[in-house]
Structures are given as C-alpha cells and as structure tokens.
Amino acid sequence: MTALSLKNLDISYGDVQITHDVNLEIADGESFALVGESGSGKSTVLKAIAGLAPEWTGEINVFGKPRSHGIERAFSRQCQMVFQDPYGSLHPRKTVDATLGEALTIHGIGDRSARIEEVMASVGLDRKFRFRFPHQLSGGQRQRVAIARALMLKPKVLLLDEPTSALDVSVQAEILNLLKRLRQEQNLTFLMVTHNLPVVSFLCDRLAVMRQGRIVEVADVADLKRGDLKDPYSRELMHISAAHAN
Amino acid sequence: MTTLRDWLIDDSPASPMQARLGRFYRIFGALMHNPLAVVGAIIILVLVLTALFAPWIATHDPLRQALGERLLPPSAAHWMGTDELGRDIWSRVVYGARITLAIVTLVAVLAAPAGLVIGVAAGYFGGWVDRILMGITDIFLSLPKLILALAFVAALGPGIENAIIAIAITSWPGYARVARAETLTFKNSEFISAVRLLGASSLRVNLGHVLPLCTSSMIVRVTLDMAGIILTAAGLGFIGLGAQPPLPEWGAMISRGRSFILDQWWVATMPGFAIILVSLGFCFLGDGLRDVLDPKSGEQR
Amino acid sequence: MNPLLEIENLRVTFPTPRGDLEVVRGLSFTLGRERLGIVGESGSGKSMTGRSILKLVRAPGRVTADRLTFDGIDLLTRSERQMRAIRGARISMVMQDPKFSLNPVMTIGEQIAEALLTHQRLPRREVNNRVFTMLESVRIADPERVAKLYPHEVSGGMGQRVMIAMMLIPEPDLLIADEPTSALDVSVQAQVLDIIDELVKRKGKGMGLIFISHDLNLVSSYCDRILVMNTGEVVEECKAGELMNATHPYTRGLIASIPRLDETRNELPVLDRSAWATK
DSSP states (O other): OOOOOEEEEEEETEEEOOOOSSEEETTOOEEEEEEEEEEESSHHHHHHHHOOOOEEEEEEEEEEOOOOOSHHHHTTEEEEEEOOOOOTTOOOTSSSHHHHHHHHHTTTTTOOOHHOOOOOOOOOOOGGGGGGOGGGGHHHHHHHHHHHHTTTTTOOOEEEEEETTOOOOOHHHHHHHHHHHHHHHTOEEEEEEOOOOOHHHHHHEEEEEEEEEEEEEEEHHHHHHOOOOHHHHHHHHHHHHHHHHH | OOOHHHHHHOOOSSSSSHHHHHHHHHHHEEEEEEOEEEEEHHHHHHHHHHHHHHHHHHHTTTTTGGGGGGOOOOSSSSSSSSSOOOOOOOOOOHHHHHHHHHHHHHHHHHHHHHHHHHHHHHHHHHHHHHHHHHHHHHHHHHHHHHHHHHHHHHHOOSSSHHHHHHHHHHHHHHHHHHHHHHHHHHHTSSSHHHHHHTTTOOOHHIIIIIHHHHHHHHHHHHHHHHHHHHHHHHHHHHHTSSOOOSSOOOHHHHHGGGTTTTTHHHHHHHHHHHHHHHHHHHHHHHHHHHHHTTTTTTTOO | OSSSEEEEEEEEEEETEEEEEEEEEEOOOOOOOOSSEEOOOOSSSSHHHHHHHOOOOOOOOOEOSSEEEETEEEEGGOHHHHHHHHHTEEEEHHHHOOHHOOTTSSHHHHHHHHHTTTOOOHHHHHHHHHHHHHHTTOSSSOHHHTTTTTTGOOHHHHHHHHHHHHHHHOOOOOOEEETTTTOHHHHHHHHHHHHHHHHHHHHTOEEEEEEEOHHHHHHHHOOOOEEEEETTEEEEEEEEEGGGGGGGGGHHHHHHHHTTTTOOOOOOOOOGGGTTOOO
C-alpha cells in the first residue's frame, strides 16, 4: 500500500515557485530519503506534506486520501514531523512532561502519565528527565524529546527534517540507531530530508535526489552503496561525499 | 534550609510544581546577584509595606487640619514638616504610597493584558487583522501620552479612578507593540510549528505557547514603565485632574506646595523625593529583570 | 627554525555557581607553517583553544598558560592594545557563519579595504588594486562588481570567501579557522577549502593554519597533523594519514560511529564514555 504519494506538486512562497512537478510514491513501511543541497526545495516538500507550506498545486495523498492545504487533526494522528534543530524545536518554557502531554490534551486522550512514560522509555529517555526544561538537557536528549513528541499520537508516517545534522557524530549514531529501531518496532514510514549520503545509506531504502526544485533521480539505496547512481548531478554529490570520507 | 534549596535546584524534579518553583528560584537567585536590582526590589518592598501598614507608620492623621501649625519646617514632631493647612507631610507621603501603589497596580492589571492580547493576535494572524489592530495602536501612539490622558480625564471628569482609566488607555499601545514584535519572532519557530502539527487550534497555540513567551518581556516593560505611570499620575494630580483634595496624592501635593516653593521648600520637595525614589526603584528592578528574564540570553547558564 | 606558535599547559577556566569549570585543561602543542587540525565534539574546548590564542576569551573566563608565544612574542604579557595590533595583521580568524561576521551596512569592498587599512596606510588606488586581487584569489570572477555588493546580496559560499579574503588581505602569519565550512553545502565546502589551502602554501613565506572542526573526516583529509580533543584535553595527536590507526578509545569510537557511504552495519557503535573516563 502507498503511504504517501505526491503528484505534480508545485510549491510556492508568494510569487516564487520553489518546486516543479514533484512526483513520488512512498510505500507503507518504507524509509525514503530526499537528498539535495540547500535551496534544492527538499525541506519545502516536507513542509508542504506537513501543512506548513500551504501554497501548492497538485496532489498530496496520504494512505490514498487527498490532503488539504491546512493542518487537520485527523491528519496529525497519521503523520508527524521531527525538526532539524533540537535547540529550536522545543518550547523553552515547557518541561518535557508538558511538551509531550500537549498532544494528548489536544486530542482528548486520557491516561496521560502512563503514556508519557511509555513513550519516554521507548525513545530511551530516563524518567528523571520528565520534569526538566529544555535548557537542562543535552542536544541528543532534546532530539529524543522531539522524537517522543512526534510519536505521542502513534502516527504511521514520520517526516524527518535533517534530524541529526545539528548533533555531534557520537550522538548522531545514537539517534540514528534509535530511529532505525523505532521504525522496526512500530512499523513506521520515514520520509527524511538530508544532505548527508552516509546517513541515507544507514537508514533508508530508497532516495530521491533534488536539484533546483526538481527531482533528478530516484534510486535504491543499494545503488548508492554500489556507487551506481545514474544522473550526473547525483554522481557528483556521491563523489564529493566519498572523497570526503577518505 | 539546605534541603529546601537542594529540592529547588534538583536537576531532576519529580513534579511540574517542583520544576516551576525551581525555575523561579533560579531566576530569583540570578536577580539577587545584581546589586541595583536588589536596591530596586528593596525600594518596591518598602513601598508595598508602607502602603499596607500606613496607619501604623504614619504619625498623624493625613487629613486632619491644624491651622495653628501651618507650614512648619521639619522637626521631631513633624518629620517632614507641615503643609499650608497644617497637615503632617510625613503622614501624607506615607498614605500617598497607597494611592501610588493602587494606580500602578490597576494600570498594570488593565493595560498589560489588553496590550498582550492585541499584540499577540496582530502578530500571529498577520494580514488584515494585523493592519487594523496596529493601525489603532499607531493612532494611540502618535498622540503624546499626557495630552491623551488629559483629554480622557476631561471627558470622563476629574478623579483618581478616571485618571487610572485614562493612563491605562494611553499605555496599552506600547505593550501591544512589544507583544507583536515578540510574537513575530516566535511564530515561525520550530516549536510553534510542532504544536500546530499536533493539531492545536490557533487559540491554543496563542494562549498556551506564544503568550507565555511574551509575558517575561511584558513584565520587564511594565516594570520599566511604572516610573512613567507614576509621573503621569503625578502630572495629572499636579494640574488638578487626578486625585482630588484632600487625597494625599504625591503629584497633587507637589502642586499645592508650588506656591511656597521658595520659602517653605519642604512642602513640595518631600513628595517629590518619594516620586523620584519609587520611580528609580522600578527602573532598577526592571533593568535587573530584563537581564534575568530575557528569553534569548537568560536561564541558559 | 623556531616554531610559529608554542603553547604549553594552556588552561581556560570559567567560574560557575558550582565551582570553577575548566573547559581547556593543560593543552600543549607547537605549530610551524603547517596545517594543524583540532577535532572534537561540542564542549570539547576546541573553539576556546582558538579564541584563547587571540586572547578573545570573554570575562569571567580566565586564560592561563606556562607558555604562549607566537613568533617569539609572548602573548600572555601583551596588553589588550598590543593584542589589537597582532589580531588581523599577524593572526586572523575565520568564523563559522559569514552572515554574523560581515557588517550588513558596508559593501564588501569597503569591509575588505578597512581590514587592510587598519594595519597599514596605503594610497586609495593601491587599496582598490589589493582588494580586487584578493577577491580574485578567492576565486570571485568579477571582483569589481562583487566589491560593490552588500553582504545580504551574496550567497553563503560567496560570503565565506569574502570573509576569507578579509582575513587574509593583511597577509597574516597564522590563520585560525573555526568551522569555516560547516554552514556551507558540500560542493561549496570543497572550493573554500581549496582556496585556504592555496593561500597556506603560497609564496616562499606560507602561513600556519589551525583548522578547528567537528568533522573528523574533513580534517583528516585536509590537514597535516591532527589533535583530537575531548572534555578540554588532547586525547590523540597524530599525522592526518594515520588517523585510521588511532589508539585512544575515544578517537576509535568516534571514527566507528560515523556512517559510511557503503554502510552494511545494522547498528552503529555508540561511544561508551566509561571506557576511558578516569575521573
């Protein structure tokens, strides 16, 4: 079954058109990466799916149902997002408990305490962090809270916007392992935006390379591992990334 | 005592209450490291205590006239001398603290929330809501505060209640501006986007998430404005449109003392000192609060 | 030949309510006209090391060292005024993000010229020539047009090249680059690094470079020698090519935790900090 499908998606900010004719099909349970440099429009696609960039034409279907331009409650239980900056994505005046509990209050879900502790345990956060403020947490812990918040409503799809690019490599490894484990345990579908090809190689099944608002290539991650991308631009990205690692 | 402190600065609070109290304790601790803020806080504390215990602190009835003791210089019997009707100035200054405190509190309670709500709404919704609300705000801002207050008092009739209403009406636009600017910086932040993605309504996002972030700068702004409010109230009192005689309002007292300023300097000077002292106190405290509460720099340490 | 920079037992301390916090703990190294990489994670003290060489650590932070000499000058005893003559002219620093380092209300040409004129007097024509040559040497194709632009009118990569031009126009002997390419796309990153490299090697004189970064791979492919820092101490010092033979468990852990382009591991190894923590 298709979890997410984008058809002829053109997204604009005001008069500027950011993406052109984006078409993607992401299967249920798949982990898909959108790769590109800054300004390629990859984050904008994620925002449009989430409902944060409402000026688009074309079609966005989630589990077969077309998505409206705004943010709806029913949609928010299916699809959640994890942001790039663990310092900017948590409310500075709210404790972990308040941040996680907000989702339950909005959707009128009871059993608050037990559910918060359950989700905290599943993202590897000790109970002692429950009433801390964000400034009392490290970057990695904050990102765990952000992931926990996204999981509070038990969504099927997670949109990941460069979830580890602001973290140290040792912490990045922890978060990547966590995401991989969560995906297996909860049968999640991932759509991740990143510029880091090795991260794609670790976490994803397929990838799309974007440049100047267009998708230039869709490939299997197996092709990436073999160094077998077709498009010249994606090959260039791959080569820079490979040269960098040696 | 040490156990209470440990409980407050515990890195892993066990309840929301403890987390919140811990936060206040840290803010309080940081504030106490700033000597000027401590001075300001002490002045304000003294003002509050004076207002509360005025009957015990005052040595005379502030309204009792004794025409035989007119315009006496400061002495052991009358610490700040007496005015033209023989009333004890010290006692009048002490009772005046009540009026001053009532004015600043009521203005803060009326104007700050109004400004906050209008500013947050304008900033968050943008578009025509923003244009209309900010248009009204700009109209109010473009008129000098005292003149506008004068106009309102003239329309409503002189008196302390109307002076308070007039000052409140003239001070909300400043707060609306601050709140709007704050809201604009926060509204596109990732943590607000995250709450919206959870399906929260605009009302919920604004009241529960944007507004609490604006309150600290609002508290700072209001504290710094207190001096101006006191001066405006005193100004209205001075020209006879604020507190009416025989109420011991400091501005009105200066106004009465004006006629004797050269020969009996204490009549106007004593309430003047009180105004300066309290205004300074609010300024010091406001500056200290700004350093501690600034959402961008504060609390990170 | 004397080394360009000698540091012995450098310590940077910040007072906190819970006692003094040492962010750099007894760091020592010498630097010639070479490329030295300092790698570490956030909080390792790598940036503070760079700042303390220029004595840019803000109060209440304190810098102490047994020795801190640059080209025979004892930096520890220099006054703030004397330091200003050294900063820019002899030691320059490139920061992470050009957006925050360039003055938004001055054109690029004016800013570069100012960097030059602060340290020497030159006729106007000469200044313009030097600015244009400098912009050319950071591979800006039409320097005369770019010199008239304001910082917001150029891209991030171009901004960072302008920063480098500004830092290098007084021809310093030592360049400290603190994450100079972290805010840039990978393709631009390579260009900027090439430019710095060219300038380090140019002429007979050359320049010393301290390259501070969190990116182990980048530093190892770019520098001659590497210091790996963790919690304020150097845990590993080696030639760049030999990083893969690193011995310290921290360094090995870091290298292992980076995913590879042809990743086959199902789980990335996570640093076990208890393995070497003795305190």
